[in-house]
Amino acid sequence: MITLRNISKEFGSEQVLHDVHLTLNKGDTLAVLGASGSGKTTLLKIIAGIHREHSGSIHVGDTRIDPLPPQKRGVVYLYQEALLFPHLTVRENVGFGLSVQNAPANTQREAVDAMIRDMGLAAHADKYPAQLSGGQRQRVAFGRAAIIHPDVLLLDEPFASLDFDTRNEMQQLFTRISDAHTMTTLFVTHDAREALRVGDRFAQMRDGMLHTYDSRRAFIEDAASGVQSELDFWTKIQQEIAADSSPQ
Amino acid sequence: MTTSSRRILIAALAVVFGLPLVLLLYLSVSTQWHYPALIDHPFTLQHWHWLLQGHSPLVASLGLSLGLSLTVGAVATLTGFAVSRLLAYHTRSTYWLLLAYAPYVIAPVILAVMLNVYLLRIGLTGTVPGVAMAQLLITIPYAVLFFYGFWNERIRSMEHLVRTMGGDAQTVFLHAIWPAARGLLAVCFFQTFLISWFEYGLTQYIGVGKVQTLTVMVFRYVSEANPYLAALAGVLLVTPPLTLLLVNRHVLVQRIWSHKR
Numbered sequence: 375m376i377t378l379r380n381i382s383k384e385f386g387s388e389q390v391l392h393d394v395h396l397t398l399n400k401g402d403t404l405a406v407l408g409a410s411g412s413g414k415t416t417l418l419k420i421i422a423g424i425h426r427e428h429s430g431s432i433h434v435g436d437t438r439i440d441p442l443p444p445q446k447r448g449v450v451y452l453y454q455e456a457l458l459f460p461h462l463t464v465r466e467n468v469g470f471g472l473s474v475q476n477a478p479a480n481t482q483r484e485a486v487d488a489m490i491r492d493m494g495l496a497a498h499a500d501k502y503p504a505q506l507s508g509g510q511r512q513r514v515a516f517g518r519a520a521i522i523h524p525d526v527l528l529l530d531e532p533f534a535s536l537d538f539d540t541r542n543e544m545q546q547l548f549t550r551i552s553d554a555h556t557m558t559t560l561f562v563t564h565d566a567r568e569a570l571r572v573g574d575r576f577a578q579m580r581d582g583m584l585h586t587y588d589s590r591r592a593f594i595e596d597a598a599s600g601v602q603s604e605l606d607f608w609t610k611i612q613q614e615i616a617a618d619s620s621p622q
Numbered sequence: 623m624t625t626s627s628r629r630i631l632i633a634a635l636a637v638v639f640g641l642p643l644v645l646l647l648y649l650s651v652s653t654q655w656h657y658p659a660l661i662d663h664p665f666t667l668q669h670w671h672w673l674l675q676g677h678s679p680l681v682a683s684l685g686l687s688l689g690l691s692l693t694v695g696a697v698a699t700l701t702g703f704a705v706s707r708l709l710a711y712h713t714r715s716t717y718w719l720l721l722a723y724a725p726y727v728i729a730p731v732i733l734a735v736m737l738n739v740y741l742l743r744i745g746l747t748g749t750v751p752g753v754a755m756a757q758l759l760i761t762i763p764y765a766v767l768f769f770y771g772f773w774n775e776r777i778r779s780m781e782h783l784v785r786t787m788g789g790d791a792q793t794v795f796l797h798a799i800w801p802a803a804r805g806l807l808a809v810c811f812f813q814t815f816l817i818s819w820f821e822y823g824l825t826q827y828i829g830v831g832k833v834q835t836l837t838v839m840v841f842r843y844v845s846e847a848n849p850y851l852a853a854l855a856g857v858l859l860v861t862p863p864l865t866l867l868l869v870n871r872h873v874l875v876q877r878i879w880s881h882k883r
Contacts (some may be wrong), residue, residue, distance in 0.1 A: 423786070443785070452783075455776070457800065459797050470797070
């Protein structure tokens with residue numbers, strides 16, 4: 375479980391985050407929707423320990439983690455770009471976190487093989503990142519994060535640069551792996567449909583404030599979230615296409 | 623470009639760059655080559671014998687130049703790499719970065735005159751450490767400017783990623799920095815080595831004729847109107863940079879992380 379209390383952050387005279395509160399239970403996926411510059415990434419970087427100067431506190435379980443350095447927090451941050459290690463194979467990339475933790479060789483081998491199978495990367499295990507497609511690289515990045523079972527996984531628009539089909543496939547994969555490993559996740563996106571698909575809890579970042587919703591329905595029905603208007607837009611497009619293609 | 627025109631271009635480039643080297647080699651085995659003779663006859667290896675038997679001051683100069691330039695290249699590259707990171711991650715880096723341009727705004731000889739006041743006071747004028755210190759004042763800023771752009775958002779993100787996955791400073795260096803930096807480190811070392819290797823004005827001024835690097839010796843033989851020893855020194859002067867160039871080319875050309883691996 376992760377708890378954020380009174381998190382605020384300023385860059386110079388600009389207040390980027392205002393008094394953010396959040397409690398997320400183990401296994402929850404919070405989809406955080408928000409426009410560019412709304413403070414989503416800043417919030418993730420504060421949780422990960424990349425931005426250290428802020429007010430408020432962060433707890434994972436009973437442990438206060440905000441005084442800890444990033445490597446001691448048990449929080450993994452995934453960027454939009456896969457950021458694979460170019461000098462390591464897929465197998466070595468996936469096993470990176472375990473080797474950093476000095477896990478026994480047998481445990482590493484078994485866990486990596488299982489994760490590579492789960493990710494559908496068995497045919498690519500000995501390839502280097504330069505030999506993979508964008509979607510395959512994101513799979514490796516996701517597997518590399520998931521294999522160490524972080525207390526909290528932070529995803530910062532991880533599928534934003536992928537094409538529609540690959541993105542769709544990755545959203546399904548994320549949901550499956552996340553459920554299988556009972557991962558606690560903050561998934562930041564600017565795409566309302568992606569938020570609805572991957573999240574089981576929902577929030578929106580507006581003007582540095584985090585607005586959370588108890589249910590999918592509440593998220594959609596809040597006019598300020600803009601989700602309903604986006605869904606209406608796509609419904610209207612579908613209706614227009616259907617009307618165009620129907621016989622005159 | 624057609625194959626034949628490419629061949630002609632390669633041949634022309636080989637002549638342009640190769641002929642001066644051939645001339646140097648030729649002069650180094652000559653003793654009496656005067657106009658209008660097309661070639662000198664007979665050739666002699668006496669200069670080379672003199673060199674190889676260790677009697678020539680060029681042997682000591684070669685050793686001194688190698689030691690000086692390898693040290694300056696290594697220190698400048700490593701210091702520049704570390705300082706550029708500090709500057710790139712500093713919020714007011716622009717002001718500090720402007721300082722790095724100072725040695726290039728002032729001509730090296732002027733810099734030498736300014737520096738010499740301080741080096742005299744601490745007794746380093748006319749010594750190898752004094753010359754090394756003066757050369758580092760040019761090469762370190764060069765290395766800082768060279769590496770400044772390396773510390774981009776991607777490298778920072780890689781560093782953060784490794785940290786959040788539990789990596790310590792050593793792991794961050796080995797996996798996030800080293801794979802991306804090693805080619806640049808080799809290039810920077812090569813370039814700072816070259817700056818030091820061919821440096822004349824600053825070396826001569828701070829060294830006051832006591833620090834006789836190969837470059838200084840070439841100029842000395844030229845000024846003494848001894849083209850044969852100047853050529854011999856010239857051959858020695860171009861050999862290490864050419865060797866490093868070949869090694870560097872290998873480092874740059876090999877596609878380490880390419881699909882061929």
